[in-house]
Amino acid sequence: MENFTAYNPTTLHFGKGVLNQLGITINRFGKKVLLVYGKNSVKSNGLYDTIKHQLDSIGAEVYEYSGIKSNPVVQDVDAAAAIGRENSVDVILAVGGGSVIDSAKIISIAIPVEAPAWDFFERKMIPRTAVPLVAVLTLAATGTEMNQFAVLSNHETENKNGYGSPLLYPRHSFLDPQLTVTVPEDYTAFGIADLVAHCLEAYFGKGEDATLSDKLVFSIIREAIEYGPPLMNDLTNYELRAKIMYAATLALNGLTMYGRTSGDWGVHSIGHILSLLYDVPHGASLTVVYPAWLRLQRENLAHRIKFLGENVFGTGDVDLTIDRLEGFFRILGCPVRLSETKAGNVDPDEIFRVMVHNKAATFVHKLNVDDYREIIRMML
Amino acid sequence: MENFTAYNPTTLHFGKGVLNQLGITINRFGKKVLLVYGKNSVKSNGLYDTIKHQLDSIGAEVYEYSGIKSNPVVQDVDAAAAIGRENSVDVILAVGGGSVIDSAKIISIAIPVEAPAWDFFERKMIPRTAVPLVAVLTLAATGTEMNQFAVLSNHETENKNGYGSPLLYPRHSFLDPQLTVTVPEDYTAFGIADLVAHCLEAYFGKGEDATLSDKLVFSIIREAIEYGPPLMNDLTNYELRAKIMYAATLALNGLTMYGRTSGDWGVHSIGHILSLLYDVPHGASLTVVYPAWLRLQRENLAHRIKFLGENVFGTGDVDLTIDRLEGFFRILGCPVRLSETKAGNVDPDEIFRVMVHNKAATFVHKLNVDDYREIIRMML
Numbered sequence: 001m002e003n004f005t006a007y008n009p010t011t012l013h014f015g016k017g018v019l020n021q022l023g024i025t026i027n028r029f030g031k032k033v034l035l036v037y038g039k040n041s042v043k044s045n046g047l048y049d050t051i052k053h054q055l056d057s058i059g060a061e062v063y064e065y066s067g068i069k070s071n072p073v074v075q076d077v078d079a080a081a082a083i084g085r086e087n088s089v090d091v092i093l094a095v096g097g098g099s100v101i102d103s104a105k106i107i108s109i110a111i112p113v114e115a116p117a118w119d120f121f122e123r124k125m126i127p128r129t130a131v132p133l134v135a136v137l138t139l140a141a142t143g144t145e146m147n148q149f150a151v152l153s154n155h156e157t158e159n160k161n162g163y164g165s166p167l168l169y170p171r172h173s174f175l176d177p178q179l180t181v182t183v184p185e186d187y188t189a190f191g192i193a194d195l196v197a198h199c200l201e202a203y204f205g206k207g208e209d210a211t212l213s214d215k216l217v218f219s220i221i222r223e224a225i226e227y228g229p230p231l232m233n234d235l236t237n238y239e240l241r242a243k244i245m246y247a248a249t250l251a252l253n254g255l256t257m258y259g260r261t262s263g264d265w266g267v268h269s270i271g272h273i274l275s276l277l278y279d280v281p282h283g284a285s286l287t288v289v290y291p292a293w294l295r296l297q298r299e300n301l302a303h304r305i306k307f308l309g310e311n312v313f314g315t316g317d318v319d320l321t322i323d324r325l326e327g328f329f330r331i332l333g334c335p336v337r338l339s340e341t342k343a344g345n346v347d348p349d350e351i352f353r354v355m356v357h358n359k360a361a362t363f364v365h366k367l368n369v370d371d372y373r374e375i376i377r378m379m380l
Numbered sequence: 381m382e383n384f385t386a387y388n389p390t391t392l393h394f395g396k397g398v399l400n401q402l403g404i405t406i407n408r409f410g411k412k413v414l415l416v417y418g419k420n421s422v423k424s425n426g427l428y429d430t431i432k433h434q435l436d437s438i439g440a441e442v443y444e445y446s447g448i449k450s451n452p453v454v455q456d457v458d459a460a461a462a463i464g465r466e467n468s469v470d471v472i473l474a475v476g477g478g479s480v481i482d483s484a485k486i487i488s489i490a491i492p493v494e495a496p497a498w499d500f501f502e503r504k505m506i507p508r509t510a511v512p513l514v515a516v517l518t519l520a521a522t523g524t525e526m527n528q529f530a531v532l533s534n535h536e537t538e539n540k541n542g543y544g545s546p547l548l549y550p551r552h553s554f555l556d557p558q559l560t561v562t563v564p565e566d567y568t569a570f571g572i573a574d575l576v577a578h579c580l581e582a583y584f585g586k587g588e589d590a591t592l593s594d595k596l597v598f599s600i601i602r603e604a605i606e607y608g609p610p611l612m613n614d615l616t617n618y619e620l621r622a623k624i625m626y627a628a629t630l631a632l633n634g635l636t637m638y639g640r641t642s643g644d645w646g647v648h649s650i651g652h653i654l655s656l657l658y659d660v661p662h663g664a665s666l667t668v669v670y671p672a673w674l675r676l677q678r679e680n681l682a683h684r685i686k687f688l689g690e691n692v693f694g695t696g697d698v699d700l701t702i703d704r705l706e707g708f709f710r711i712l713g714c715p716v717r718l719s720e721t722k723a724g725n726v727d728p729d730e731i732f733r734v735m736v737h738n739k740a741a742t743f744v745h746k747l748n749v750d751d752y753r754e755i756i757r758m759m760l
Binding site: 012035223 | 381382383384385387388389390391392393394395396397398436487526589591593599600602603606608619622623626627630635637638660682
């Protein structure tokens with residue numbers, strides 16, 4: 001086992017009706033609130049009214065920034081941070097999925113500085129302080145509600161990058177599975193795939209002696225396999241929504257990583273490029289890349305793929321394990337080839353160029369340009 | 381799944397040599413340190429010198445309280461709190477196992493008040509604030525290093541009780557598995573049994589729909605079964621010590637409880653009485669009570685025992701599952717009957733009387749006086 005530090009200060013409020021505690025929670029930080037959200041779905045499903053009611057109950061002074069995109073961009077972050085800065089907000093309330101919460105995390109460290117937020121991503125600037133962030137999650141997928149990471153795109157520089165800092169943990173996150181019952185079929189599936197992919201990035205990282213973390217990875221993936229497909233057939237089922245929502249949080253809140261040095265994150269890195277170029281949803285990009293990545297690594301990582309197969313997919317065969325993972329993604333209704341995504345028929349050379357530009361990297365199992373070509377070929 | 385709140389602010393520093401960060405960590409809270417420890421083993425094994433070196437490096441002003449007993453008593457807590465109060469300490473440093481850290485937790489809330497610490501246990505007083513607590517763990521067992529609970533005995537009132545408050549989380553806990561390689565065989569075994577028992581208390585609590593928490597329980601118990609017996613044959617093995625130490629932390633840091641309303645804690649409640657009356661080590665008390673408790677509940681909880689058996693003990697048979705759990709405790713070298721403990725031949729009526737006096741209680745599967753008699757009979 002590798003040395004590790006476990007630290008996660010987020011308070012998670014999970015379950016039916018937990019939003020009734022939102023007002024008093026916000027009030028602990030102050031009354032000037034920057035409310036950040038994305039599309040109008042927040043308004044149409046009644047959530048906006050619930051939030052406003054909670055904010056009104058404490059006499060909050062609310063500044064809004066709406067219109068955060070899926071595959072969020074740094075320009076929105078800069079614009080929202082300016083509003084927060086001008087009005088000296090006490091607290092940020094993010095209402096949405098990973099895109100909104102990731103954006104709000106970077107807004108929280110951008111408000112205190114007079115510089116473009118992308119400077120954090122380019123390591124030109126280190127955050128010293130953050131405006132407290134409270135999150136209301138509406139989509140089970142990324143795990144951002146209980147971790148210190150955020151991912152943004154910058155179309156000007158043609159990058160999609162992750163950023164991490166202990167300052168990025170939300171102070172409080174509210175997870176009412178009832179809020180996710182209106183998530184459409186495709187995004188429900190992408191969320192399940194995303195949580196499985198997060199487990200796999202940890203599992204294929206550095207630290208194979210982290211036997212308990214391996215067992216936790218298997219537990220979370222088994223939960224997704226056991227309850228993901230039933231949920232796809234019963235999208236309004238609260239219990240199934242709750243199981244997947246909690247699994248998604250645990251899949252990337254640090255737990256799968258303790259005792260390891262790092263996750264691999266090569267698949268995410270490549271997936272980000274597909275999102276950047278073709279606006280492929282994050283989860284869908286992962287279900288396309290993972291089978292290809294595993295087939296590329298089938299000899300190098302044979303023992304780990306086999307161990308995964310034995311513990312999760314009922315087989316000790318490497319190729320069958322990969323086939324069954326791909327099959328699981330298909331059962332969910334996720335694309336497993338680029339041609340099945342909205343990207344459709346793409347230019348492999350363009351993907352290659354942007355992979356090289358972004359140095360589509362892994363922390364552990366390094367890829368060279370030949371590997372890039374091979375993965376692109378397999379995922380077309 | 382039941383609603384839950386997940387909150388655990390403890391920073392865990394895990395691995396070889398982590399104590400080299402102890403001084404600077406303490407220094408964040410101040411220089412006046414109340415150092416609390418137990419027996420002289422801390423001095424004989426060199427740990428005391430390491431600690432002093434770290435404290436000297438920050439110019440700390442150190443006040444000591446040593447002599448905390450295993451099965452710690454509230455009188456030591458009151459005496460130590462008085463020292464901390466007189467000297468207005470900034471921080472408490474607890475060095476030891478569960479007894480020392482549990483004592484230090486109650487010291488941390490007792491220092492700010494002018495009253496006997498037992499008043500907290502009798503609900504005569506609610507803590508408002510706590511002196512920051514930093515812990516150095518020397519025994520893998522209770523999980524106290526990352527939770528909000530403490531257990532103390534009061535021989536005057538003939539009680540052994542638990543107490544919980546969010547104020548009791550250690551701010552930082554240092555876990556170097558190397559510090560546990562000198563733990564003797566019996567206490568190593570008791571620690572492994574203790575962590576398994578903690579998992580079972582959660583598993584047999586209220587909230588059978590917490591399917592992911594069930595899977596995590598199985599993962600932790602399987603880790604103990606996989607690496608506990610090898611450790612008993614190789615007590616100085618760092619890797620095995622590390623696996624058990626981490627498993628013990630996860631077994632009672634909240635993780636096994638999310639999605640449940642409560643654990644059962646009936647076995648602990650009865651075990652505490654054996655410790656109170658006969659000074660039976662905590663872990664040993666649990667290995668005596670658990671088989672008896674499960675046999676008492678074999679019909680009531682048949683479906684849960686069966687599910688445990690299928691996932692951990694390779695059988696779907698209820699009785700065989702209980703036998704195999706008992707067998708596992710035996711393999712570790714733990715007593716499974718009172719006659720095998722230091723208590724030896726005891727007076728069943730005395731146990732019964734003190735069980736009634738302590739209202740040896742469970743949160744979920746209530747026991748009546750006939751159950752008391754039956755459990756006592758089975759554990760003699």
